[in-house]
Amino acid sequence: MTAISTEHLFALFNRSKKNTENVIKKAPLGICITDPNGRFEMVNPAYCQFYGYREEELIGYHFTLVVPAAYRQQMAALHDEFIQGNDTHELRQEWEVRCKNGETRTIIAEAARIIGDDDKPRKVTFIIDITQRKRLEERLTQANERLIYMANHDELTGLVNRRQGLKRLEEELERCERYGGELSIAMFDLDDFKAINDTYGHATGDAVLQEVTATVNAQLRATDLQVRLGGEEFLIIMPEVSAQAAHTAVERIRQCVAESPCTEHKLTVTLSAGIACYVEASSTRMLDRADKAMYQAKTAGRNRVVIASSAM
Known part of the structure; x- marks a missing residue:
């Protein structure tokens, strides 16, 4: 008409x-x-x-x-x-x-x-x-929502992506600088993940990433945020959490992941993590300290959690 x-x-x-x-x-x-x-x-x-x-x-x-x-x-x-x-x-x-x-x-x-x-x-x-x-309007709205979602999330795991995750970290740092309070982050990656891809193929590797990140999310508080930084490397942002409390939480996550076989191959997957807390530093400095602590966990034998020292 x-x-x-x-x-x-x-x-x-x-x-x-x-x-x-x-x-x-x-x-x-x-x-x-x-x-x-x-x-x-x-x-x-x-x-x-x-x-x-x-x-x-x-x-x-x-x-x-x-x-x-x-x-x-x-x-x-x-x-x-x-x-x-x-x-x-x-x-x-x-x-x-x-x-x-x-x-x-x-x-x-x-x-x-x-x-x-x-x-x-x-x-x-x-x-x-x-x-x-x-x-048509509904389809356009859905398409726009999908584009916004894809711009801020990792397609494989559904986690917040690196760009959006680092933006959230900056916001949390600004909150700490303005109002005080605590903030900890944990950077972790999966041990020997390349061997999984080489042995079982990338499809299995992708399934491992999906299952592990789901296991991690199930252990986090509603206020925590898991971020996929890239590949098998991830970040957890934990507002109002001290370094020691973060260590306790990430240690629980590490054990849960190690005790949860992945995919139909029943693979045992472990992670190594480094923790850094807010000490009036930039996000870059904080990430660098967490990364160095994670490297310490790797060199110490993997499958463990290390808190970054103030000297890092």
Whole structure:
């Protein structure tokens, strides 16, 4: 159905009955007239075509026949309020409606209040189908949301990616500088991960990353954040946590990962982690200290957690 000036149609309704009937029948948009009780008195061909009903299937029935059940009471109340009021024009509104085949569609509806030959009010409603436009808008919204998500998250694991993770770390550092408080980070990677890829293939390696990060997430608080820095290297940001408390938490995570076989191959995977706490340093300095502590854990035999010394 195509758009048409509703103001022009309102004017035509005030002309002769014959002209009004011709306009209604030939109008390219759906038009219906409902009586004071909300029952259809007239529906034009475009209205019937849109909803999939024959004229005789609508005349005499309450207009909420074409309204989803969840909205029928609300729509009936709005109709009664308009009929009983003094306004001659109802503002254009967007509604969901239901066709005969059960399909839910979206319309723009606009209405006028007229007086019938019996001196009783009637409601004339004009509808424009905007279903395709709404679906396009929804698809565009979903696509934009997906793009935003992909820009901030790692596609494989669903974790926050390096760029967004480092941004969050900067925000936490600013909070500490302004309000005080504690902040710890843990940098970890998976021990001998290259051997898993070389032996079982990259698909298995990817599955290991997904399972390990899920195991780690299950052990974190709601306020903690796990970040994929790249490859098999990860970062955990732990606000309001001291270095010693962070060590306890990451040690628990290390044990949980080591005791959770991965993939159908039942692989034992371990991690090495370095912890650094906030000491009025930049994010770069803090990450460097955590990285050096992680390297110490590696050189000391892997599968362990080391706290960075203040001298690092």
